[in-house]
Amino acid sequence: MPPPEGLTREAGALASGAPVLNADEAEVCRVMQICNACRYCEGFCAVFPAMTRRLEFGKADINYLANLCHNCGSCLYSCQYAPPHEFAVDVPRAMAKVRVHTYADYAWPPALGALYKRNGLTMALATAAGLALFLVLALTMTGSLLHKPLAGNFYAVFAHNLLVWMFTPIFLFAVLALTLGVRKFWQDVAPGSASGAAVAEATSNVLRLKYLDGGHGQGCNESDDEFTQWRRRFHHLTFYGFMLCFAATCVATLYHYLLHWDAPYALTSVPVLLGTTGGIGLLIGLAGLLWLNVRRDPERGDSAQNPMDRGFIVLLLLTSLTGIALLAWRDTGAMALLLAVHLGVVMALFLMLPYGKFAHGVFRCAALLKWTIEKRQPSNLQLSDE
Amino acid sequence: MAMVDVLVIGGGNAALCAALMAREAGASVLLLEAAPREWRGGNSQHTRNLRCMHDAPQDVLIDAYPEEEYWQDLRKVTGGITDEKLARLTIRASSSCRDWMRKHGVHFQPPLSGALHVARTNAFFMGGGKALVNAYFRSAEALGVTIRYGAPVDAIELTDGRFVAARIGAERIEARACVLAAGGFESNRAWLREAWGRNADGEWPADNFLIRGTRFNMGVLLKFMIDAGADTIGDPSQSHCVAIDARAPLYDGGICTRVDCVSLGVVLNRNGVRFYDEGEDFWPKRYAIWGRLVAQQPGQIGYSVIDAKAIGRFMPPVFPGVKANTLPELARALGQDEPTFVRTIETFNAACRVGTFDHAVLDDCHTEGIAPQKTHWARPIDTAPFYAYALKPGITFTYLGLKVNEQSAVHFGGKASPNLFVAGEMMAGNVLGQGYTAGVGMSIGTAFGRIAGAAAALAAKKGEHRAAA
Numbered sequence: 001m002p003p004p005e006g007l008t009r010e011a012g013a014l015a016s017g018a019p020v021l022n023a024d025e026a027e028v029c030r031v032m033q034i035c036n037a038c039r040y041c042e043g044f045c046a047v048f049p050a051m052t053r054r055l056e057f058g059k060a061d062i063n064y065l066a067n068l069c070h071n072c073g074s075c076l077y078s079c080q081y082a083p084p085h086e087f088a089v090d091v092p093r094a095m096a097k098v099r100v101h102t103y104a105d106y107a108w109p110p111a112l113g114a115l116y117k118r119n120g121l122t123m124a125l126a127t128a129a130g131l132a133l134f135l136v137l138a139l140t141m142t143g144s145l146l147h148k149p150l151a152g153n154f155y156a157v158f159a160h161n162l163l164v165w166m167f168t169p170i171f172l173f174a175v176l177a178l179t180l181g182v183r184k185f186w187q188d189v190a191p192g193s194a195s196g197a198a199v200a201e202a203t204s205n206v207l208r209l210k211y212l213d214g215g216h217g218q219g220c221n222e223s224d225d226e227f228t229q230w231r232r233r234f235h236h237l238t239f240y241g242f243m244l245c246f247a248a249t250c251v252a253t254l255y256h257y258l259l260h261w262d263a264p265y266a267l268t269s270v271p272v273l274l275g276t277t278g279g280i281g282l283l284i285g286l287a288g289l290l291w292l293n294v295r296r297d298p299e300r301g302d303s304a305q306n307p308m309d310r311g312f313i314v315l316l317l318l319t320s321l322t323g324i325a326l327l328a329w330r331d332t333g334a335m336a337l338l339l340a341v342h343l344g345v346v347m348a349l350f351l352m353l354p355y356g357k358f359a360h361g362v363f364r365c366a367a368l369l370k371w372t373i374e375k376r377q378p379s380n381l382q383l384s385d386e
Numbered sequence: 387m388a389m390v391d392v393l394v395i396g397g398g399n400a401a402l403c404a405a406l407m408a409r410e411a412g413a414s415v416l417l418l419e420a421a422p423r424e425w426r427g428g429n430s431q432h433t434r435n436l437r438c439m440h441d442a443p444q445d446v447l448i449d450a451y452p453e454e455e456y457w458q459d460l461r462k463v464t465g466g467i468t469d470e471k472l473a474r475l476t477i478r479a480s481s482s483c484r485d486w487m488r489k490h491g492v493h494f495q496p497p498l499s500g501a502l503h504v505a506r507t508n509a510f511f512m513g514g515g516k517a518l519v520n521a522y523f524r525s526a527e528a529l530g531v532t533i534r535y536g537a538p539v540d541a542i543e544l545t546d547g548r549f550v551a552a553r554i555g556a557e558r559i560e561a562r563a564c565v566l567a568a569g570g571f572e573s574n575r576a577w578l579r580e581a582w583g584r585n586a587d588g589e590w591p592a593d594n595f596l597i598r599g600t601r602f603n604m605g606v607l608l609k610f611m612i613d614a615g616a617d618t619i620g621d622p623s624q625s626h627c628v629a630i631d632a633r634a635p636l637y638d639g640g641i642c643t644r645v646d647c648v649s650l651g652v653v654l655n656r657n658g659v660r661f662y663d664e665g666e667d668f669w670p671k672r673y674a675i676w677g678r679l680v681a682q683q684p685g686q687i688g689y690s691v692i693d694a695k696a697i698g699r700f701m702p703p704v705f706p707g708v709k710a711n712t713l714p715e716l717a718r719a720l721g722q723d724e725p726t727f728v729r730t731i732e733t734f735n736a737a738c739r740v741g742t743f744d745h746a747v748l749d750d751c752h753t754e755g756i757a758p759q760k761t762h763w764a765r766p767i768d769t770a771p772f773y774a775y776a777l778k779p780g781i782t783f784t785y786l787g788l789k790v791n792e793q794s795a796v797h798f799g800g801k802a803s804p805n806l807f808v809a810g811e812m813m814a815g816n817v818l819g820q821g822y823t824a825g826v827g828m829s830i831g832t833a834f835g836r837i838a839g840a841a842a843a844l845a846a847k848k849g850e851h852r853a854a855a
Contacts, residue, residue: 037642037704040434040514043495052499055702077520078513080431080640084424087635216493216512225520381698382745383500 019059024097028066029057031094034087041075044215046205046371047091048075053379063105064189066098067360067367070211072220073300074227083299096302103359108180115355120307123315123352130347134158134340145337152264152330154339160256163343170350177354182362191370198376202369209235223295234288239361241281242316245323248275264330276327282320286313312357318345389560390416390532391846392839393552395539395607396567397421398428399515399828400810402522403835404565404842405531406490411843415531416561418552420538420568421602426519428569429599429783429811429827432640433515434498435508436832437825439481446494451507453477459823467819475792476817476826479833484509487832491521500701501824503670508825515828539568540606542806544614547798549806562846563805565838566796567831570784570811571605572625573597573637578781581622587684591779594686596630598780601637608786608812617789617797620815626822627677630780632687633705642704645775648676649763650699650745651692652734653777655683658717658726660734665752665762674822681779688777689720691731694769699745707773716772735766783827787815794838805845807838 021029032051035041042048047068054061071092081087100116107113115122138145142157150156194202205211212220212232219229252271255261265272290313293306322342329338352358392408394401397419405417419426439456440447456477460468484494493512497505511518527533542564543550549564571577578592585591612618634643649669653676655661662679666672680688692707710716717727733756741750743765751764788796788808795802810831817830 033702033706034642034704036702037644038514038640039498039500040511040517040641042498043493043510043512049499055698074513074517078517080514080516080638081642085638215495218493226524383699383701 021059021062022101024094024101025059025062028062028094028098031089031091032057032062032065034081034089035075035091038081040080041078041091044074044078045070045072045211046368046375047095050371050374053374053381055381060188060190062098063102063185064367064370066095067102067185067363068371069095069099070209070220070364071096071301072212072214072231073297074214074221076300077221077225090299092300093302096305099360099363100302100305100308102185102363103181103355106181106185106363107355107359108177108184112177112355116308118307119305119356120311123308123311123348123356126351127315127318127345127348130351131341131344133347134344135337138336138340142336145340146333147336149331149333150335152335154263154330154335157336157339158343160262167347167350170347174350174353178359178362181354181359182366185363186366186370189367189370191373192377194369194373195376198372199369202365202372205368205372206365221297221300222292223297230288231292234285234292237281237285238289238316239285241278241283241285241320244274244278244281245320246278248272248278267327272327275323279320279324279327282316283324286317286320289313290317308357312352315345315349315352315356319349388414389562390414391562391850392416392842393418393549393559393561393564394567394839394842395552395564396428396569396810396812397426397519397523397533397535398567398569398810398831399430399433399518399522400831400835400838401428401565401567402430402519402526403832404567404807404809404839405526406522406529407836407839408565408843408846409526409529409531411840413563413843413846415526416559417526417531417533418537418539418554418559419533419535421535421600423535425600425602426523426535427516427600428603430519430831431514431516432599432638433511433518433825433828434641435501435504435510435825436484436487436828437480437504437507437823438484438509438829439477441481444484446496446509447506449506453481456480456507460817460826463821463823463826464817464819465821467821469816472790472792473817475837476830476833479836480829483832483836486836487518490525492518493521503668504824538602538606541610542566542607542614544806547796547801547803547806549803562849563842564807565835565842566607566611566788566806566808566812567810567835567838568607568812569600569603569605570625571603571608571786572599572781572784573601573603574605577605577609577622578625582681583623585682589684589686591681591686594778595627595681596632596634596639596643596778596780597637598628598630598634598639598643598782599637603783603811605784608788611788611796611808615798617800618786619789619813620785620787620819622784622786624785624820626674626782626785627681628673628780628782629676629680629688629777631703631705632776632778634778634780639780643780644673644701645690645703645777646673646700647692647696647703647773647775648673648690650696651690651767652731652760654689654691654722654727654730656685656687656722658722658730660730660756660758661688663758663761665760665764667748667762670824676777677779677781680777686779689722690775690777691716691767691772692774693767693772695765697773703775705775707775709771709773711770711772713767713772716774720774720776731767734760734764735768738764738766740765782822783811783814785815785818785820787811787813789813790816790834792837793841794834795841805842805849807842807845809834809838 081089104113104116218227391413394417495512541553551560582592630643717724737753737756
């Protein structure tokens with residue numbers, strides 16, 4: 001029978017005043033106890049070296065390890081204790097199930113953490129609301145969704161200040177909510193102070209997606225035990241595409257306020273070039289991630305999170321698609337309609353930032369930084385060789 | 387289906403090495419794995435490293451491990467029950483096989499935490515043996531090796547020492563040459579029972595053994611070949627036997643069921659008495675004798691008892707220890723006779739002569755005036771909470787096998803078969819007649835798997851010529 005007995009542990013935890021583990025956290029605890037006695041997977045990623053620094057796995061450790069896990073799958077296919085073995089060790093699935101608790105438990109304000117539980121529905125509602133809002137607004141402002149060409153002048157439909165007043169508070173709220181959430185996560189895992197070297201290494205691990213390389217550079221697993229770089233490549237396209245779009249917005253903001261150059265900008269201008277490149281990166285990257293997600297071995301990860309994962313991918317994909325469509329037809333009579341749809345989707349994306357899959361990036365970065373700090377500290381264990 | 391050149395029977399490291407080599411030599415290859423796909427790989431799925439000879443630092447291997455030192459290590463652990471020619475062949479092969487392994491998808495890494503004592507001598511497989519098995523199967527499929535799972539061969543057709551066909555029940559599979567690599571007989575509990583026999587107390591000790599590896603090593607082919615008159619090597623009652631957690635599963639408990647705290651405390655038998663020097667030597671040098679020691683105790687069970695001072699000083703075991711705040715409470719939790727248990731521990735405690743405790747060296751903490759003595763790391767068991775781990779013998783592999791030459795050919799009455807070869811655990815006893823040292827099983831399996839595969843491809847070609855002529 002696989003260790004440990006959950007009830008005993010729970011009773012012990014209650015008696016000692018330690019936080020009680022939920023069923024998914026208890027599963028990570030059980031699995032880590034087995035892995036810690038085996039350790040064959042130490043070379044794959046940071047989860048296992050972090051595990052070996054511990055003998056017991058409390059709630060904070062479990063949430064830390066779960067967010068360190070990239071769900072690459074290498075350890076599942078290599079595992080001598082994976083199902084059908086009676087130990088039924090499935091680290092990626094156990095970790096995935098805890099991650100959604102992390103996002104929900106650390107969400108700010110706490111009441112909104114529940115939005116993670118039915119994330120697909122939440123996202124659909126947010127998108128519908130965003131779309132409805134802008135379509136109605138467009139109708140009210142212009143009287144009709146179709147109009148004479150306006151030479152790409154968005155502000156003829158929605159005034160600049162209106163957009164600023166609508167998006168800035170929502171964006172700032174997203175930043176605030178994620179910051180407060182991850183701050184609590186950071187305090188709970190008590191990592192100590194970060195040296196420059198630790199920050200540099202963590203940054204490099206994030207930007208290169210180090211732990212999707214399989215430890216040997218050949219990549220991670222998708223549908224079976226074959227290693228592939230495709231997830232890493234598609235995620236890079238997505239991440240850097242997103243950053244380019246973000247940069248486009250920043251440059252456009254500087255143009256507007258600093259240089260007093262008003263949109264629309266030429267196709268060869270910096271914001272449009274950045275946005276177009278980023279948008280294409282997003283399209284390819286997200287389509288690829290969605291394709292991989294659908295093809296992924298159902299044994300891996302937590303299929304209950306498919307609506308959250310795929311919902312976010314689709315929302316970001318829609319953002320990119322509608323953005324590019326807007327650019328392509330901004331000089332036609334459909335501009336107001338396209339703009340309303342694009343802004344509606346962007347609004348939904350902003351609303352969902354602190355309560356959807358986007359959170360994984362924030363908690364993952366925090367966990368990775370915690371690891372590069374922790375690995376520089378001496379271990380307090382003196383385990384002799386076997 | 388046209389007759390294949392080389393039939394490989396087995397699905398572990400040696401079988402896969404043979405299949406890959408035969409295929410690379412141009413032979414058509416069919417591999418028959420007795421287990422279903424999800425249990426493929428035999429005991430190889432539980433392995434983790436390869437003992438490698440090297441004269442200078444080599445990627446993940448530090449310093450040097452020359453042929454002579456490797457040979458002396460092997461001679462020492464086997465007590466001389468080895469064939470020097472075949473042993474040196476294995477050793478030399480271990481120095482040059484890793485590029486070939488990498489080509490077929492095996493990744494190496496520096497030693498795991500808790501295994502630093504073999505950093506110089508052993509190259510670790512990233513992800514362990516199952517990752518290696520996955521890589522080899524993937525490579526074999528890509529090269530066009532035909533693989534059948536759930537295909538347990540139960541008989542071989544032979545004509546004058548020449549392989550003709552293999553049988554799975556009523557099915558008959560012909561091939562020009564064959565490699566047997568189907569493992570030992572450690573999963574066959576009836577055979578173990580017979581080999582170990584009955585002890586003076588009327589017990590069948592093997593009934594209490596656990597099998598650390600696959601449930602598919604039933605020794606069917608080994609028995610068939612012995613009955614068919616193949617020359618054998620090794621003692622059937624010998625097996626690599628480790629003391630593991632008594633709660634481990636009957637099969638496939640693998641590495642994680644080890645209990646590494648023996649040298650930090652005392653070990654009592656069912657009657658509440660100590661029976662061997664727990665601190666005789668470093669644990670990596672002693673863990674392999676404890677299986678047999680426990681097997682010789684009544685009920686084939688032992689209890690490793692430690693106190694709070696030991697926590698954090700040994701590899702964490704997979705099952706939590708039985709924990710108690712007093713010794714009488716621990717005795718009751720273990721179902722031991724309370725006064726005897728407490729008396730044994732208190733006598734031990736009183737006999738401890740504690741100097742400077744250091745688990746990294748053979749320190750001066752020892753006992754005086756008790757038998758058996760504890761010669762190192764002896765400290766009173768006096769700091770609550772106390773922990774105990776029940777231990778049972780766990781069989782890793784058996785030594786009984788088929789006698790081979792340098793071509794890994796099966797022999798009948800001293801004469802080598804022209805087209806039947808054997809590799810892996812079915813012949814490891816030629817090199818490793820008894821004892822064990824980390825990673826040597828994989829060295830033998832890799833060396834002789836590759837030799838057997840190449841030899842079988844050659845034999846198949848010769849057979850083809852003969853058939854044509």
